[in-house]
Amino acid sequence: MVEDLTNKFKEIEILKDEPLFNYSWTKTGGKADFLAFPSSFKETEELLNYANEIKMPITVLGNASNLIVRDGGIRGLTIILTKMNAIRTEDHRVIAEAGAAYIDATKAAQKAGLTGLEFAAGIPGSVGGGVFMNAGAYGGETQYVLESATVLTPQGEIIVLDNDQLDFGYRHSSIQDYGDVVLEATFKLEPGNKPEIQSEMDHLNYLRRSKQPLEWPSCGSVFKRPKGYFAGKLIHDAGLQGYRSGGAEVSKKHAGFIINVGGATATDYLNVIKHVQETVYHDNQVHLETEVRIIGEPK
Template sequence: MTKETWLHDLRRFLADDHVKMDEPLHLHTLTRMGGPADIFVAPTTEDETAYTVKYAYENNIPLLLLGNGSNMVVRDGGVRGIVLNLKSLHTIRIEGTTVYAQGGANIKEVSKAAASNRLTGLEFACGIPGSIGGAMAMNAGAYGGEIKDVIRKATVLTKEGNKLELSKEDLELGYRKSIITKKGYYVLSAEFELEFGNQLVIDAKMSDLTMQRETKQPLEFPSAGSVFKRPPGNFAGKLIQESGLQGKGFGGAEVSTKHAGFIVNKNNATANDYIKTIEMVKSAVREKFGIDLELEVKIVGEDMA
């Protein structure tokens, strides 16, 4: 089967403008890098999502889930197969202390919605740039909070396109891992259980965390966020800074001078520039400290031919 066939088949169920061929992925990643997707699908319903996943499985077509494009580096040659983007599945609903959000909703917006309804528990997520699906898959966390602290349950699609409801225990949430990544599930929605709090206290905490993020993180440049996982008993940014790597890199990519845990696209960097900078950092930290940094970002796709 060719990508033209995939395009034709998928457009039988989805609107034409929701299925594109050779879509540039730099338009959909926070790094502003990445080559084209053979087929780019942006469903607007859960049924369309399930249809796409099932179609890919039954026809043995590679399928990559791209959320808000954070925490991911797409190589310059792009991605073969189908790229599934769930940004249009962004419904947020609040009933009492329960917050419901679809997988494509931005977790920052979910955090803000909870806060505006006097709910406490999701303040830590007010600066996380990813989608609910990505946050669930990685058990995203910041400033002492994690998804596992507030999650109630999630609805996912299996690789075969079947719906499955998972409890908090079923999700097997750990440091930057979950059953979602282990099994290759696709998150359709999640429910969080929060508590009512003091509005002034909630607002103050949100403001403080937002200020910390804006002060300490290089938000003025495109990036994939924190590049490396936290090594046991240490911090990746600290090790990188002490290795003297800030301001260094390849091409248009460099280790941020504001926060060493970030690699930024400072001047029209290619994915190759970014990946070479990652390898430079890993090599330098290994040589100086004997520590192998583990990637938090996911590198996908193919190099340029």
């Protein structure tokens, strides 16, 4: 299988038995059987179609920021889209490939004098990941500014989905339901004042730096906001800040984050998540649902 894959796609970087802790923002995760880095729609399409043809499992990642890969790793073919990172502006639109950093899309919007993406100025994920999970912050969400997304369907067809076809909800899009792969996103924005846009981006980044433990590896916000509550407050009130399993710790700076304070494994992260969920449920009868995507095999 190795020979088949590497011989067929010599123009694409493909690594065998590659540790995913080299790529995940938690600095944890087991090995991918095959890890590929396509740089175009065509290469992505060819990889997925071939993997389907030989019945190889497929996992597609953006930049692995809001993600935990279990210590047993990922079987089959894992694709990381960070080489697909082109961004351009046309009229009042920012058009970004899926592997582009969401932060870079906000910078392109500011440079073009377009407002509406400021909320994403500090979101560490990729554009594709932002569409996948309807990423948002500080009152803004992807669904409010996304005009359309170009996706590759599980059947190998490249199509364009309009905003209303994506079934956006809180940290949800139809991409999660149907297994499409985001290739590109088009954001429709409004003309704005460049200094004012930059000032708002700077302000939101200041808030993020002052409230979040950005100095440590983490997967970002771990839990979704329960209806009528704030996850961070529930965790804080339960006295869980500083709780640790191995090298994974509930941040003392922001209770909604779990940080790698040194040598953490994915299992450490999952143990902390389980303990937080059980404790908060015991205290408040509220189930904390994970926002972070958890994938891969147990060790």
